[in-house]
Amino acid sequence: MENKETGIDASFIPRILAFFCSWCSYTGSDGAGTARLKMPPTTTLIRTMCSGRIDPYFLIVAFFRGADGVWVSGCHPGDCHYNKGNYFTRRRYAFLTTMFDSLGLETKRLLLSWISASEGHKFQHMTTEFTNRIQELGPNKARTSVFL
Amino acid sequence: MAQHTFAHINKGYDETITFLLKHMLDTGRVEAVFCLVRGEDNSVSYSLISDADQLENAVPFFPAMPGNAGKALSRFTMKGASPAPVAAVLRPCELRAFVEIVKREQGSRENMILISSTCGGVYPLRDVTENDNEDVIRKYNGNLSARTTESMTRDACRICEKFEPVGADITFYIAGKTELESSCQIMVSGENMKEIASAAGFTADGDGKKGEEIEEIRKNRHITREQYYSTQPMDQPGVEGLMEILGKCVGCRGCSNVCPICYCETCFFRTAKAEHTNFLSIKEIEKRGAIKLPPLLTLFHLGRMTHMAHSCVGCGMCSDVCPVRIPVGPLFQKVGEAADLLFDYEPGRNIEELPPLSTFQIEELETYGE
Amino acid sequence: MSMPDLEQVAGAMLPEAETVNDSIRDLFLKAIENDSIDAILIPHETPDGDSFAYILARDVEMIKTGVPLPPIMPISGGRVLMSLCKNGGGTLRIAAIMRPCEIRSAIELSKLRQVDLEHLLLITMDCPGAIPLSSWFADQTTARERFDALDENPDNEHLRPICRICDNADITNSDLHIGTRGLQAGSASLIACSEQGEQFLESMGMNATADLKSWRGKTRELKSDRIEKRKIKFAELREDYAGINGLSNALRGCIGCRICRDVCPLCICRECYFDCLTIQRTPEEYLRRADEAGFLRFPPGNALFHIGRMTHMSFQCVSCGACEDACPVGLPVAQLFSMVGEETSSVFEYLPGMDREAEIPLNTYRENELEELDGSREEVAS
Numbered sequence: 019m020e021n022k023e024t025g026i027d028a029s030f031i032p033r034i035l036a037f038f039c040s041w042c043s044y045t046g047s048d049g050a051g052t053a054r055l056k057m058p059p060t061t062t063l064i065r066t067m068c069s070g071r072i073d074p075y076f077l078i079v080a081f082f083r084g085a086d087g088v089w090v091s092g093c094h095p096g097d098c099h100y101n102k103g104n105y106f107t108r109r110r111y112a113f114l115t116t117m118f119d120s121l122g123l124e125t126k127r128l129l130l131s132w133i134s135a136s137e138g139h140k141f142q143h144m145t146t147e148f149t150n151r152i153q154e155l156g157p158n159k160a161r162t163s164v165f166l
Numbered sequence: 167m168a169q170h171t172f173a174h175i176n177k178g179y180d181e182t183i184t185f186l187l188k189h190m191l192d193t194g195r196v197e198a199v200f201c202l203v204r205g206e207d208n209s210v211s212y213s214l215i216s217d218a219d220q221l222e223n224a225v226p227f228f229p230a231m232p233g234n235a236g237k238a239l240s241r242f243t244m245k246g247a248s249p250a251p252v253a254a255v256l257r258p259c260e261l262r263a264f265v266e267i268v269k270r271e272q273g274s275r276e277n278m279i280l281i282s283s284t285c286g287g288v289y290p291l292r293d294v295t296e297n298d299n300e301d302v303i304r305k306y307n308g309n310l311s312a313r314t315t316e317s318m319t320r321d322a323c324r325i326c327e328k329f330e331p332v333g334a335d336i337t338f339y340i341a342g343k344t345e346l347e348s349s350c351q352i353m354v355s356g357e358n359m360k361e362i363a364s365a366a367g368f369t370a371d372g373d374g375k376k377g378e379e380i381e382e383i384r385k386n387r388h389i390t391r392e393q394y395y396s397t398q399p400m401d402q403p404g405v406e407g408l409m410e411i412l413g414k415c416v417g418c419r420g421c422s423n424v425c426p427i428c429y430c431e432t433c434f435f436r437t438a439k440a441e442h443t444n445f446l447s448i449k450e451i452e453k454r455g456a457i458k459l460p461p462l463l464t465l466f467h468l469g470r471m472t473h474m475a476h477s478c479v480g481c482g483m484c485s486d487v488c489p490v491r492i493p494v495g496p497l498f499q500k501v502g503e504a505a506d507l508l509f510d511y512e513p514g515r516n517i518e519e520l521p522p523l524s525t526f527q528i529e530e531l532e533t534y535g536e
Numbered sequence: 537m538s539m540p541d542l543e544q545v546a547g548a549m550l551p552e553a554e555t556v557n558d559s560i561r562d563l564f565l566k567a568i569e570n571d572s573i574d575a576i577l578i579p580h581e582t583p584d585g586d587s588f589a590y591i592l593a594r595d596v597e598m599i600k601t602g603v604p605l606p607p608i609m610p611i612s613g614g615r616v617l618m619s620l621c622k623n624g625g626g627t628l629r630i631a632a633i634m635r636p637c638e639i640r641s642a643i644e645l646s647k648l649r650q651v652d653l654e655h656l657l658l659i660t661m662d663c664p665g666a667i668p669l670s671s672w673f674a675d676q677t678t679a680r681e682r683f684d685a686l687d688e689n690p691d692n693e694h695l696r697p698i699c700r701i702c703d704n705a706d707i708t709n710s711d712l713h714i715g716t717r718g719l720q721a722g723s724a725s726l727i728a729c730s731e732q733g734e735q736f737l738e739s740m741g742m743n744a745t746a747d748l749k750s751w752r753g754k755t756r757e758l759k760s761d762r763i764e765k766r767k768i769k770f771a772e773l774r775e776d777y778a779g780i781n782g783l784s785n786a787l788r789g790c791i792g793c794r795i796c797r798d799v800c801p802l803c804i805c806r807e808c809y810f811d812c813l814t815i816q817r818t819p820e821e822y823l824r825r826a827d828e829a830g831f832l833r834f835p836p837g838n839a840l841f842h843i844g845r846m847t848h849m850s851f852q853c854v855s856c857g858a859c860e861d862a863c864p865v866g867l868p869v870a871q872l873f874s875m876v877g878e879e880t881s882s883v884f885e886y887l888p889g890m891d892r893e894a895e896i897p898l899n900t901y902r903e904n905e906l907e908e909l910d911g912s913r914e915e916v917a918s
Contacts, residue, residue, distance in 0.1 A: 217830030455595030
């Protein structure tokens with residue numbers, strides 16, 4: 019049901035798929051849980067040892083199989099548990115958003131963040147912000163495409 | 167930095183290249199020559215020629231590309247560098263492809279003398295398989311002299327701004343030139359090549375330099391390129407536009423088969439992991455109403471882009487072979503161009519330069535990552 | 537399970553609609569409503585309007601706009617079924633409508649364990665043939681007109697060459713066959729070719745009592761006409777492609793793209809032998825070979841690829857023609873492979889895509905067979 023003023027579909031609950039590195043980001047998100055921080059329950063986390071494990075293909079699969087938002091998070095550059103994994107993550111993500119942009123696909127549905135193990139609040143904040151952003155964008159059209 | 171020397175020759179480019187190749191073979195400077203050859207049945211294909219007599223069938227600059235020669239040379243040098251000097255005649259895109267392939271350790275440039283030319287484009291593959299292609303050659307010189315893109319019939323060529331080869335040992339400047347049947351200009355790079363050129367009887371042209379036709383051609387190609395990409399659905403495809411472009415894909419993988427950069431013996435997109443069988447559930451069919459089969463071919467194309475679009479050389483072989491006429495080449499070029507801008511990378515310009523996704527810098531891309 | 541017999545099969549008339557295709561769509565919608573079927577596999581126009589692709593559908597609108605037998609065949613239905621049934625198939629009950637050659641490829645694929653026939657209801661119909669992809673993409677309007685005109689002139693130069701000699705345009709080992717030949721314009725019969733087909737008719741409340749006499753007559757006629765044409769054509773091809781020169785001529789211009797193999801419903805190997813590194817050689821070897829004849833076509837091995845592929849699948853070739861349609865340089869691959877396939881399969885008295893129980897000839901043996909090949913026997917004439 020679309021709100022006539024804002025155009026936002028209030029019955030639409032964003033589904034966000036997030037790929038988080040185990041050492042920093044996932045631990046940080048865990049911290050948010052322990053501290054009972056409140057945030058919309060829209061994000062499903064997939065844990066990889068390093069954000070450098072994340073193949074841009076995962077993000078493409080997530081997007082076209084219908085995730086409304088796709089989120090990658092790792093350790094801050096310079097702090098990667100495996101020294102350089104996240105430098106590649108940064109390159110791959112930059113490449114993917116550029117690719118999406120040139121293909122007219124909504125880059126706002128992609129997010130890259132650096133969340134450390136102690137940044138539970140950052141995780142809470144970003145989950146809320148990203149959810150709101152996706153809420154405004156509405157459901158991903160790829161959710162209902164036939165010829166993909 | 168290689169030293170470039172120009173020479174002006176009073177013979178047509180066709181005659182000159184054949185003469186040069188014959189000279190190199192006859193004098194033993196090369197063990198074999200690699201170029202296009204026209205068979206008795208008029209079909210055109212690449213050949214590795216070791217007998218100078220066979221050169222009478224050679225058509226080095228024939229306006230056809232039965233495959234990306236860079237890929238063929240990669241095949242030649244896959245299991246090791248050529249043991250003896252071999253001269254190969256390539257188009258600029260084929261040369262770029264070979265450089266990109268060698269970077270990925272799928273071939274070797276060692277002992278290869280690479281000869282190229284400024285390129286006026288080739289004809290669509292389907293158009294040059296006719297029995298009688300005498301006409302083709304006659305028409306071609308006229309098209310070659312033209313600096314506009316009107317006479318070009320192959321999309322990948324019409325929108326190509328990289329028609330001037332980079333890194334060739336000998337470059338023929340022929341696109342946009344007149345009197346192609348009686349004269350040509352060549353550029354020789356490096357001392358080694360200078361020696362070969364003078365042994366062949368070419369005299370250095372002290373005042374020689376590139377003509378203004380290069381810039382003019384590039385300008386015209388640029389305009390055509392912009393026009394092409396401003397038409398739907400190429401312009402900002404989005405999910406719906408992508409369905410329009412890729413929706414009829416049958417999943418034959420012909421595009422990646424002929425792509426010079428796609429070298430994987432077992433392509434990821436042919437493995438079980440890429441099959442997504444759990445996608446075909448009642449739930450998914452109800453959600454979408456229907457699902458096209460084979461499913462998720464968009465993932466193949468976009469995934470392949472993440473693997474090689476940044477190294478796409480725009481040769482257009484993919485579009486040539488697509489059974490359902492999807493403009494794969496221009497689509498991949500669009501993404502590749504954007505990626506190359508991001509990383510300040512150019513496929514084929516420097517054999518030492520690593521592909522952008524194989525490396526990183528500690529301080530870079532600061533705007534990415536919140 | 538044996539082969540359905542043209543003379544014995546029975547069917548019901550489909551309720552009439554504006555066109556035969558409409559009757560078929562109505563049938564499908566009813567089957568879903570009835571819960572006899574979970575989803576329909578049917579071709580549909582692609583978003584750009586330029587081609588057709590199979591869709592697996594439950595949605596009424598999508599089924600209503602499906603096109604049972606489109607003018608072109610960009611992909612063999614066998615390959616499409618493969619994508620459904622990889623890794624063990626599923627539990628969805630699917631009714632698939634496709635051309636007879638596609639059904640036959642599905643049956644061959646089930647023997648190769650690439651398609652699971654258990655939950656599939658295979659439906660085919662009288663096929664007028666298909667227009668070559670190259671004609672279609674050159675001028676869609678004309679191609680469409682030509683396709684529509686095929687009813688009046690079934691043997692038509694605008695058809696794909698392989699269609700013109702198709703002697704399997706009658707009845708196949710599908711579950712159901714929609715017969716239109718020889719019947720009143722706009723009417724179609726739904727004929728059961730298997731137990732599953734009979735059960736389907738029952739579940740839809742249809743009685744298999746239609747008068748199929750004229751359909752049988754016309755079908756018999758077409759089949760014998762095509763058998764004759766096929767014999768003549770193959771004799772021609774045998775001559776044209778005889779020997780090294782003949783074969784080279786047939787394959788002239790081959791660029792080694794492997795698309796023929798990639799669209800072939802029988803070629804299923806994830807890693808084809810002809811692409812593996814094992815058969816690639818060192819530059820020394822290539823130069824040596826170039827020395828022998830003075831030149832070496834590059835990359836080498838095109839003819840080897842084709843002949844090798846023949847040894848792998850020619851006896852299973854169902855003559856669908858997907859290879860020739862997809863070939864970017866228009867080689868007569870389907871005609872060549874069909875001609876060879878006819879010979880190789882007949883050595884084993886094997887009819888590709890027919891009997892679901894018949895084993896793939898090179899995957900089995902009988903202890904006493906092919907004795908005529910034994911060169912040591914005295915009876916063998918010198």
